[in-house]
Amino acid sequence: MPDFNLHTHTARCHHAIGTDEAYVQAAIKAGLKVLGFSDHCPFASLIDQRDRMNMEEKAGYLESIASLKQKYQDQIMILSGFEFEYFPSLRQELQQRREETDYLIIGNHYLTPGGVDFCEAAEDESVLLYAQRIAMALEEGLADYVAHPEYFMLSRDHWSSACDEAARIICAAASRTQVPLEINLKGMKHGRLAYREGWRYAYPWARFWEIAGAYGCTAVYGMDAHAPEHFELMAKRIEEVQSFLDLSGVRVVEQWADLRLGKKER
Helix, strand or coil: CCCEECCECCHHHCCCCCCHHHHHHHHHHCCCCEEEEEEECCECCECCCCCCCCHHHHHHHHHHHHHHHHHCCCCCEEEEEEEECCCHHHHHHHHHHHHCCCEEEECCCECCCCCCECCCCCCHHHHHHHHHHHHHHHHCCCCCCECCCCHHHHHCCCCCHHHHHHHHHHHHHHHHHCCCEEEECCHHHHCCEEECCEEECCCCCHHHHHHHHHCCCEEEEECCECCHHHHHHHHHHHHHHHHHCCCCCCEECCCHHHCCCCCCCC
16 A cells, blocks of 8 residues: 555545545545645636636645645645646746646646547547657656556547557656656546447556556556545555556555655655
C-alpha cells in the first residue's frame, strides 16, 4: 500500500464532493503520510462549469491547502498542486501555476480549451496528438507526474497501432525526463467495458503498461479521489490491478521517500 497520494480533487471542480478537510482526515485514517491536492487547473481565459475551478476560486483553494498543511503538520504532509491539460497557447499561465504550487500533474482531457473530452471521442489522430501534448509538457518541465495516460480508451472500442505509437511517445518522454506515470485507480469505477479485445477496464490498460515496462518507466498509484471515502478503496483496487497488469520492467514506487519529484524539495 502506498504511503502517499498526489491525485486528489476538491468540490471546486464541480464533479467531486466533500470538504478539503474531510479529504485530509480520510487520508490520515487510510494511513497515508503524504497527501497532494491536484484539482483541475483554472485558466483566466476559460470558464468551465463542468470540470474545473474558475480563477476566482484559485486563491481560496491555495489558502485552504496552506491552512490545512499547518493544522495537520504533525500528522500528514500536505502538498498543493493542479492537474492540467497542456494547451500550447496557455503555456505562460501554466508556468505561473507551476511557480505557485508544490507540483503539477498533466491529465489530458481536451485538445482545445473547452473542447470535446477524450472520454467522448478519441480517434487515432487525436490519440497521437494527446500523446504529443503530454510529451511536450514533460520536455518543457511543466509536469511532475502523468495522470491516467490511457484515458483516451474511455471512448474507443479497441486498442490500435496508433494507441501503440501514442504509448511509445508518452513512455519515451517519461523515461527521458524521469517523470512517473500514474497507474490510475479511478478508471475502474466505470466497470468493465466492451472492447474488441473483450470486456476490460478502460484504464489501467495492460498493453500500455507492457510498453511502459519496455521503456523502464517509473510508476505510482493514484487514487484520483473525488470523494473523501475513496481512500478506503485504494488497497483493494491496487490488489485487483496487480491481478491483470504485468508490470515487469516498470519501477513502481510506493514510498514517498523513494519518489523523485521535480519540486519535492518543497
